[in-house]
Structure formats: structure tokens, C-alpha cells
Amino acid sequence: MSLTPLGYLLLSVLLFLAGAGLSIVSARCERLAINLSSLLGVLGGAAGLAAALPVLLTGQGAAMAFDGPFAFARFTVRLDMLAALMVGVISLLALLTSLYAQSYVREYAGRGAWAMGLFMNTFIAAMLALVVVDNAFWFLVFFEAMSLASYFLVIFDQDEESVGAGLLYFLIAHAGSVLIMIAFFILYSHSGSLDFASFRGLKLSPAVASLVFVLAFLGFGAKAGMVPLHSWLPRAHPAAPSHGSAMMSGVMVKIGVFGIVKVGIDLLGAQAAWWGLLVLAVGAVSAVLGVLYALAEQDIKRLLAYSTVENVGIILMGVGAGMIGLATGHVALAALALMAAFYHLFNHALFKGLMFLGAGAILFRAHTRDMALLGGLARRMPQTALAFLVGAMAICALPPFNGFVSEWYSYQALFAMGHDGDFMMRLAGPAAMVMLALTGALAALCFVKAWGMTFSGQPQSAHAEHAEEAPFAMVLAMLLLAVLCALSGIGAPWLAPLFARVATSLTGGAAVPVAQGLTLHSGLFNTPASVSTPMLALLLVAAPIVPLLFMAVVRGGGVPRRHAGDAWACGYVTEKTMTVSPQGFAQPVRFMFAALYRLRDTLSPAAGFRRGLGATVAGAARVEPLWDERLIAPIVAGVQRIARRIAVLQRGDFRVYCLYVVVALVTLLLIAVR
Amino acid sequence: MDGMLIVNNLAGLLIVTSMLVIGTQSVLSAARWYALQSLVLVGVFLALAATQGSGELYLWSLSAFVTKVVLVPLIMVRTLGRLADREQLPGVLGTGWMMLLAALIVMLSWFAVSSVKLAVVADLKPALAVSLGHFMLGLMCIVTQRNILKQIFGYCLMENGAHLTLALMASKAPELVEVGIATDAVFAVLIMAILARRIQRTLNTLDVKQLTALKG
Numbered sequence: 093m094s095l096t097p098l099g100y101l102l103l104s105v106l107l108f109l110a111g112a113g114l115s116i117v118s119a120r121c122e123r124l125a126i127n128l129s130s131l132l133g134v135l136g137g138a139a140g141l142a143a144a145l146p147v148l149l150t151g152q153g154a155a156m157a158f159d160g161p162f163a164f165a166r167f168t169v170r171l172d173m174l175a176a177l178m179v180g181v182i183s184l185l186a187l188l189t190s191l192y193a194q195s196y197v198r199e200y201a202g203r204g205a206w207a208m209g210l211f212m213n214t215f216i217a218a219m220l221a222l223v224v225v226d227n228a229f230w231f232l233v234f235f236e237a238m239s240l241a242s243y244f245l246v247i248f249d250q251d252e253e254s255v256g257a258g259l260l261y262f263l264i265a266h267a268g269s270v271l272i273m274i275a276f277f278i279l280y281s282h283s284g285s286l287d288f289a290s291f292r293g294l295k296l297s298p299a300v301a302s303l304v305f306v307l308a309f310l311g312f313g314a315k316a317g318m319v320p321l322h323s324w325l326p327r328a329h330p331a332a333p334s335h336g337s338a339m340m341s342g343v344m345v346k347i348g349v350f351g352i353v354k355v356g357i358d359l360l361g362a363q364a365a366w367w368g369l370l371v372l373a374v375g376a377v378s379a380v381l382g383v384l385y386a387l388a389e390q391d392i393k394r395l396l397a398y399s400t401v402e403n404v405g406i407i408l409m410g411v412g413a414g415m416i417g418l419a420t421g422h423v424a425l426a427a428l429a430l431m432a433a434f435y436h437l438f439n440h441a442l443f444k445g446l447m448f449l450g451a452g453a454i455l456f457r458a459h460t461r462d463m464a465l466l467g468g469l470a471r472r473m474p475q476t477a478l479a480f481l482v483g484a485m486a487i488c489a490l491p492p493f494n495g496f497v498s499e500w501y502s503y504q505a506l507f508a509m510g511h512d513g514d515f516m517m518r519l520a521g522p523a524a525m526v527m528l529a530l531t532g533a534l535a536a537l538c539f540v541k542a543w544g545m546t547f548s549g550q551p552q553s554a555h556a557e558h559a560e561e562a563p564f565a566m567v568l569a570m571l572l573l574a575v576l577c578a579l580s581g582i583g584a585p586w587l588a589p590l591f592a593r594v595a596t597s598l599t600g601g602a603a604v605p606v607a608q609g610l611t612l613h614s615g616l617f618n619t620p621a622s623v624s625t626p627m628l629a630l631l632l633v634a635a636p637i638v639p640l641l642f643m644a645v646v647r648g649g650g651v652p653r654r655h656a657g658d659a660w661a662c663g664y665v666t667e668k669t670m671t672v673s674p675q676g677f678a679q680p681v682r683f684m685f686a687a688l689y690r691l692r693d694t695l696s697p698a699a700g701f702r703r704g705l706g707a708t709v710a711g712a713a714r715v716e717p718l719w720d721e722r723l724i725a726p727i728v729a730g731v732q733r734i735a736r737r738i739a740v741l742q743r744g745d746f747r748v749y750c751l752y753v754v755v756a757l758v759t760l761l762l763i764a765v766r
Numbered sequence: 767m768d769g770m771l772i773v774n775n776l777a778g779l780l781i782v783t784s785m786l787v788i789g790t791q792s793v794l795s796a797a798r799w800y801a802l803q804s805l806v807l808v809g810v811f812l813a814l815a816a817t818q819g820s821g822e823l824y825l826w827s828l829s830a831f832v833t834k835v836v837l838v839p840l841i842m843v844r845t846l847g848r849l850a851d852r853e854q855l856p857g858v859l860g861t862g863w864m865m866l867l868a869a870l871i872v873m874l875s876w877f878a879v880s881s882v883k884l885a886v887v888a889d890l891k892p893a894l895a896v897s898l899g900h901f902m903l904g905l906m907c908i909v910t911q912r913n914i915l916k917q918i919f920g921y922c923l924m925e926n927g928a929h930l931t932l933a934l935m936a937s938k939a940p941e942l943v944e945v946g947i948a949t950d951a952v953f954a955v956l957i958m959a960i961l962a963r964r965i966q967r968t969l970n971t972l973d974v975k976q977l978t979a980l981k982g
Contacts, residue, residue: 761878
């Protein structure tokens, strides 16, 4: 059977919807519901990959249009390179999380596990449909479907924490949707059609275009979790089930980035340089603040959520640099920067997905997210620990993993910007670079802490002490993701041109040579930097051989015998509490960046929302009786007064009614005669 | 023209008879006066038929004679005759006032008819005015009388007025219309008579002032 890419995509969406539907149908038998929904999720993910890969490899998109049920909005589908990239990322992660869910969701048996299959699969189907529709109306429909399905995932536990987190998420997501709606409506009022195709050819005045862009940027930015609209992430991700967080953090926030790219570059053509500068600045601030806040966290899923803010920041820096490049005519720079952004988008989906799945495995076995109560899990859950370590190394941009490659390209793009551009770009490039460097350093600190506190040292609680390795399906999903992290790092010379093609499809112009043979290049710039990830990997594998050789040479010199026993504790007996605590580990950073931590509370819109909600409720409570007193009560009284007057006519004696007939007749007669 | 003169004068006689119907107290005499009035009406039809040479009107007069001169008074007397005379239920207005009101109504009707410009009724305007006034007199009867029986007669007067109007303005109308009108009169009177009996049996009176239970 061979289908066109769009056919595979339709198949994929249908499979996910079937997973959702069968999950409801088999609600009585939860085991069956879990297995069916995850099996169909895996199949759907595979079909989605089959849809995305041909487009990415050949560069030939596909489009289709149908007359939908609404006269004002045609159902237009467009599977271009960017959409194919998103479909690929969504499908890949959906495939692996569905596999993982097969074991993980059993934790929720008896608490409506079938509903999780429903919401999860609907959520994925909505995202798949969202990235390929080419009509503003349908885009918003699927955007809402995605937001709602993920909202139900967030409130799944239905305790106070998750419902509160869900409300915050709901408010921020819908505030974002409203801004996006306004942006699309402005475009619609100028083009007269809701098709994105009509928006693309639009000639807007700079002021209107800027307004549309800023609205869309804020709207999609709320979804992407950029600072200062990030406050829902650290609350919603811990509340959601772990495979749900993996999808939300790994993929859904990327829909926000996708939206910014879609509106800023695809629809509006990145007209003004300051748009890119805005994106770059917000990205840089998000990256630094995100990682700083992550560092201060003790809850592992909150830490990962803040780390998502950081990584979205890094992606946005690439997008911003790309927009600046487009606006100022540096097409090659734009292509390189966007390529770095897309590469990081893909990578982050892999390693953040992996780490959320790892956090889920820990939660599954140790029943806590608090790192102060974990520790020593590397001995109890070695495969999970290995996979999580790979993820942590990748997110810290250590070679040979994939994070290194995409951040390397980001640096190259920023270097190029600082080198080639006008004054503004020469200033912004290095500044962003410094921020990126700071982010990288802090990220390393953050994930040393995350891995170290969780997996090494002494177990800090009975649960941690008696934890077991996660079930096979979960371990398999995590190990597959870890392998992918390694492969997409080592295989960068083959993958990078793919992302470069996606970037070039947006910027136009010649393809940027980002790789040659086994070496990565930074393109045609004055700073011809190059690095070879396969060689790096080879060297890193070879490096441990050196001490072995050394040992062979000095053999016989006598390596001192190792002592087994407690660690040295200045003469005291070692206790568990002597282990470094998560808070203690981050203490120096907290001290140094105290001002930035204070900023978190000032910047968070959550307090403002809460105040606003309180004021609205209070205001409504005041206004509501006013309505009654000033409007409704007088109307009621007036009607009753009039009714009493009219009731006089109602004598009950039918002769009187006849008299009315006479009067009416006489009156009519007189009128007719006159 | 002589025929028209006869028609107009007979029409004037209708007013007199209807005043008698309204004015008398007992069912029997009211029914007699009504029968007389219907006879006058039949006479009007005959005169019209002779004057205008309309074959349909002869038939009309025949059916009107059967229904109005014979059937309706018979029904009234047979169903209500004994019930109605048990109580004295005078009208709201005295006879003098009633006469004055009737005069006013006829004048108003004349006034109304004077503006009608139809070739068919050019010579019959008095009769037309009477037919309209007759209708209004029927209404007046309903409004001013307290006895349900009189109200049924009031309805009959209205019906006669309408009938005359039809005959004057559409003398060539097919018999089917006449049949409809006749059955309408008979069956309406029958139903109203039965209703009146029911009311009498339930409330033990025919005074409409007692029928105000539905007042809001």
C-alpha cells in the first residue's frame, strides 16, 4: 500500500482519533483501553513519520483544499517543509510516548485511565491537524482543540494543585488565543479571505503589519512559554501526567514557536528588523531566566519545565536572528539562524521528551518529584539513569549529543550576525552570544544538580531506597530516545542539510552549505568554523582508552588498594543528611543572581491574573444587584402597573366585550366615512 | 321606481320590528315579533327579486322563510320558552333611552352609507342604511340586555342585518351562499340555545351578570 504524504497524514490523524474513540468505548475494561490507545498512538506516530519524511527528503510539499461545512472558511491543507518538520517531530515523540504510556498509564488505573487515552490522542491529533491547515479559521479551531485537550490532561488529578495549575494554563492559553484571533482578524479585514494563501500576498502598511506581528508574537509566545508569559509551565507540567508533560513540553510549546515563524516569516515576510530584535531579546532573556529558575527548583518536573523556558529561549534566539537576517537582506545568515532554531527545536523535543519520561519513571517507582527525597537511584534504576544522563548531557550541549550541534549552529549564526551586520546587529549578536554562553554554563550546573541529586548519593527516603527499574515499555521508550539523541548528534553532517532545506524553504535563496563530508560548516561567512561530530564521538570513545594504556605501561608499579567503607566526614559518622541538598547546591547561584530571582515574582502574571479575577468577581458582585435594582425591578413594576390599568377593561361580563366590539366598529365606520 | 320604494319602506319596518323584539320581556312574544320581522325580510327579498328580476332571490326568500320565520322561533320557544320566563330580567336601559339610541344608530348608519358610491345600491341607500343599522341594533341588544335569551335574539338581529346587506349588494349570488347563511343561523341558534339550557341548569339563572367567573 502506498499513500501520498497527505494520505499518510490523514491516516495518522484518523489513527489517533480512533485511539481516542476506542479508549472511550472500552472504558469498562481499562487494561484494554490503555493498550488500544497506546497501540493506535504508536501506529499513528509511524503513519505521521511516513507523511513527513518524503516531504522533508524530497522537498516537495503537498496542498489540498476542500469546501468545508462553513461557507466563509475553506478547509485548506498545506504540507510544506516547515509543516512536515513539525509533523515529523510530533509524530516521532507521539510514537515513543504512546509506547511509554502503555506501562505508565497503569498507574492511573481505576482513576479514569481511559480518559487519559482519549485526551492524549485527541491532543496529538489536534496538533497534527493544526500544523498543516492553511486557513486561519481552522487553525484557530485546532488550536483551541489542542489547548482544551491539554487542559484536561493538566487537571487530570483533580486535586487543588492541578486544578489551580489548569486554571492558570487555561487563562494564559486563551488570552493568547484571543490575541492570535485579533491578529488574524486584522489580516482578514485586509485580504477578505481567511486562507493563509491570501495573507501571504498581502501588502500591509508597516504599522498594521507590526501590530499584527506583535499580537501574534505575544499570543503564540504565551503558548511557547517565553518570559514573561511562562508562569503556566512550571505549574502545568508537574500537574500533567508525565507522558503528557513530555508532549506538552517537547512539542506543544514548539507550536508556539511554529506560530511565530508562520506569522512573522511565512505570512508577513519579516518586514522590519526590530521584530527580529524583539524576538531575539525575548529569547535571550527567556533562556537566562529560565535556566536560573530551573536551577533553584527542587521539584524535578518543575525544574524540567523551567528548562523548557530556557530552551524555547534558545530557539527564539535563532528565530530572531533569522528574522533580522531576512529583514536586512542577509539571506544566508537568516537561513543559518533558522536552521539552528529548527535543529534545536527537534533536539529539544527529543531530550526534553526523554527527561520528562525519565521523571515519569522516577515518579512511577519512587512516588515523589521532590529531589530532596530521591538520591541513589542509579543503582536501583540503572537504565533509567543512563537514559536520563544522556538527556542531561544533550541538554547541556555536550558533544557528541545533539544539543551540542544545534547550539554550535546558534553560536555560528550569532557570530556571523556580529560580524556582518550593521551597528545594531553588531551590538545584538555578541550580547546574545554572551547570554547564550551564560545559559549554557548555568544549564550544565542545573543538570549536574538534577542528575546528581536524583541518581547518585544516598537514597533520602524509603521510597527511593526500594525503587525498582521501570517496566520494559517505559525503559524501551527512554532508551530509544537516548539513542536518537546520540544519533542526531553524531549524524549531524547528514541531518543538518535537512534542517537547512527547511530553513531555505522559508528564506528563499541558495541552500546554505552547512555540512561537507563528515564536517559541519557555518556556511559562507567570513568565519569559516567547522567541526566534525563523528570525529568528536570517535575521540570521546577513544579517550577512556588512554588511561587503560597508561595502566598497561605502568603495570607492576602497584595501584594502591581501594578501601571500601563510609566516606570521610571529618571524623564524624556519616549520615544521610550530610549529602548536598538541592537547595544547598544552588545556593551560590541564588545568592549571585538574587535580583533576577526577585524579578520572577514581579514578572509573573499569575498574581496579576489572580488580582484581576478577584476584582472582576467583586465588581460583578457589586454590579449584579445594580442591574436588578436599576433596570429589572423598574421594568417589572412598570409592567405590573400597566397590567393593573389594563385589567380594568376586563370586566368579565361578555356584554362589555361586545360593547368594545361596537365601539371599535363605530370608530372604524367613522374613519371609513371620513 | 316603485319596487325600490317598497323595498325601502319594508326595510324601515324591520327597524320597528326589531325594536319590538328588544323591548318585549317574554320569550314567546319576542319569538313572535322575530318571526314577523323575518316575514318582513322575506317580503323585502321578494320585492327585490321582482324589481331586479333575480331568480336566485326567490329561492333565498323561500329558504329564509323556512329557517327564519318557522325554524328559529320554534327552536327558541321549544327549548327555552319555559325557562326564560321564570325571572324578570330588565335591560340596562329604559325603553325611552333605547329608542333614542336606536335613532342615533340609524342616523349614524345613514351617515355612513351616504358616502357609498356603488351603482347597484344607488336607489337602495335607505335599505342599506337599515341593514347596517340593524346589525348595530343587534349588537346593542346584546350589550344592553341581561337575559341570555335576548342576547341570542340580538345575534339573530345581527344575522338578519347581514343577510339583508348581502341581498342588497349581491343579489345575483349563487344559492350556495344562501344555504350557508341559513344553516349558519339555524345551527348557531341551536347551539346557543343548548348552551343557554346548560347555563340555566348549572347556575339556575339566565342573567349574564352571574357569568363572570372567568373574570381575571
